[in-house]
Amino acid sequence: MTPDPTASAAPGPASAAAPSDSSITAPRLRAGVIGLGWAGQQHVAAYAAHPDVDLVALSAMEEHLLTRFGDEHGVELRYPDWRQMLAEAELDIVSIATPTFLHSTMAIAALEAGIHVLTEKPMAENAANAEAMVEASRRAGRVLDVSFNHRRRGDVTALAGVVASGVLGDIYYAKTGWIRRQGIPGLGTWFTKAESSGGGALVDIGVHMLDMTLHLLGEPEVLTASASTHAEFGPRGRGGSGFGVSQQEAGAPFEVEDLATAFLRLEGGSTLLLESSWAQWIPHDLCYVTLYGSEGGATLEWGGGEDRLIIHTEVEGMPAEIRPAIGADGGHAAAVASFVADVRSGDWAGHDGSLALRRAQVLEACYASARTSAEVTLPA
Template sequence: MTTTTPRTTAPLRVGVVGLGWAGQQHMAAYDALDGVELVAIAGMEDGPRAELQEKFGVPNVYSDWKDLVAAGGLDAVSVAVPTFLHAPISVGALEAGLHVLCEKPIARTADEAEAMVAAAQSAGRVLEIAFNHRRRGDVEALKAAIDDGSIGRPYHARATWLRRSGIPALGSWFTNKDMAGGGPLIDLGVHVLDYALHLFGEPRVLAVSAVTHSELGPRGLGGAVSDKQQVGSAYEVEDLASLLLRLEGGGSIVLETSWAAYRSTGDEFGITLYGTDGGADLRVVDYAPSGELTIFRGNAEEEIDVRVEADPGRGHAAVVDTFLEFVADESSWRDHDGSLALGRARIIDAAYESARIGAEVRLDHDLTITDGEAVR
């Protein structure tokens, strides 16, 4: 089914940088829309680039993202490349006057994220980050249940994304600290952090206490060696991370994520929420289109467990739709500058710092975190 995004001007001309799975999600979403033309893609891989050009009927293809931007004729671009390229490509596109939809995480560090947000603000353009898991149907159904008061005020949660043997590729950029910024915490955990804070209603995170472990990856366990995206890197990042977030208003979230750990087989993510009048549990195994969502209500005399059936949701297609809605409304451009994702990056930075120094790190969102201390 074709989705129509309202337009009052000429068709929006978009490009995509990155030819992998995420980039293809963006291409497919743009291609399905009326009023949008996918006119350029960029990526280094000759074979996939030619295949995707033919599949989506893209008139202009480039091996270098700089050529795509310099060619002009675009209104917006999606950035779906390895994390170390997010900041330079996004900043370059914003400085060229393009709106940018970038894959998660926003960047390797909060410093890079701040540069991206500053570029969006200076250019007066939209910078949006693709947090597609909050757009799952089961997460949206859980958010609706919380918002309608089904569990009262949520005060604690355990949010997870765990794999038994899921290091993306041993020796790839994913396992290189400088290129990736970190391991499963910045890769999977940023999704968990996003949907957990979203479900809580975006409270401020006041402090983070974290531990990270790197036990299996350095021994060549928990993942496969693949020719894909190889850089010959040693295993330099964590393979498991556990965080305690202290929230404004007294709430708390325990977040746990792993690429590799001796646990049940498969890929599992979700969240368990405890509220003043009820609770909820969402569990998704092996990327099931819709997970198992249960709402817990009742009292000592009567326990009520309600299983909620949710539609799959639209994931990246919904993310792209929302991005284009922001782009279509010029009055809202300055309200969508990537600041929410910058906040996520600051929390991730604080978590890695906490793990490094072995102590809780407090966040002052107007200050910089250095060695566990807030300095101006």
């Protein structure tokens, strides 16, 4: 999707400028949220609770949601038109929690208006639009971030500490996945249309596990992708969940995959196996990361009512299991807090969405591989 030429290009508020003197207390940030579905509600709550932020504006097409969350958090500025909000609300920061195909248009308009942007995953419906967002961030000199809330889980944070400690040695292979028993979101809505969503289970939930695992591995470059996709449940109208059905269209085709698998070659010779599925004949939903290292392995799982993190290693020649202490989950609140900290730091050049763009490029390579039944090399 190309940027909307009618989007506001007004200069940003004075408080959006980087502070010139770190000894001066930075002003509170004026925040807005576009989109008030489940994810948008998490951003609203996070901004409302943040000590350095004033939540001043909301935008959504649903009047009842504007009323509900505006009243709940004392937000007076409420806009059915997001363009009007960007032009009038004098925002420093904005969260975008709308359908995927709207992310790039909204983010670019906000960045051009001098507003820092936090958008929901996936970054965009294709890599070209994700790249356009990064370019807009660089031109505007504003922060662009994507909310990968699952890497903020307490068990993921604990496992990251284990990896950093060196207990596992060199990690040469990893497996990760998110598979659901019955969880196609919005069967018959934008979620299952290729043009608006960019894909199915892989781009919706697989991207979380891709992000999480590459984060744990220390952000190695993905060199090649070999992938396959399947659509066995959705085309038959099976496997749907109750999520996102408010915008359901009668007779809408199912154009995306409900299962994807990918084999990724990483720099340094390590490999990653990724699977994601919206619907499968399995006992229960399951998310997992398994790491294989030269000195130990790690198993992280949640789903089916049981979460676990176990380190498998050896102590003085004897097999040993370590169960690290796990802190609280950070979720969207932690993602918002990190975004706010980046904005308040004044060091914006390194926060232009490049990492999320790389995720989008990996997904695009996977889909290209699935279409051609051949391994695809990612751009350098």
